[in-house]
Amino acid sequence: MEIAQRTKETPPSMQYENVAPMDYFLNLVTKFETDMTDYRKQIDETHQYLQTMGSGERVTSSDIVQAVHRLHSAFTDLAARYQCIHQTLARCKQQYISVHRLVNRYDSSNPS
Known part of the structure; x- marks a missing residue:
């Protein structure tokens, strides 16, 4: 919201060098991709663990x-x-x- 407000308040002729919104959203997307990769790893680990448990061995x-x-x-x-x-x-x-x-x-x- 803060970046959007600053962009709105900046005159259009001065926005040529305004890269803050793009940088913000690129950082946001990068963080999202990293989080999704971490979640995928956790899901895979849990899936492997459950497969090991269900491989015919008795669950303790x-x-x-x-x-x-x-x-x-x-x-x-x-x-x-x-x-x-x-x-x-x-x-x-x-x-x-x-x-x-x-x-x-x-x-x-x-x-x-």
């Missing part, structure tokens, strides 16, 4: 405990990574609600 309680620990670790990692995004979205939602209320109040007091 320690196998189940280990699988649950792996799942817990993966979900905890996901929650930690996306908590900051959730907080940012909550702040954006509050800002949107405030602006929306102001616009509605202005529209109702000025019936063009």
Whole structure:
């Protein structure tokens, strides 16, 4: 939002050298690709582990405990990574609600 606001406030004749939005989105896409690669590795590891468990060998309680620990670790990692995004979205939602209320109040007091 901050980059979009800065871009909007920059006169069009001055935006030739404005590369901040493109850099931001390139970094965002790179981070997303890295995260997806990490998730794919975790999924593959879990899949291999489950295949090993289901290969005809008897499943022990320690196998189940280990699988649950792996799942817990993966979900905890996901929650930690996306908590900051959730907080940012909550702040954006509050800002949107405030602006929306102001616009509605202005529209109702000025019936063009």
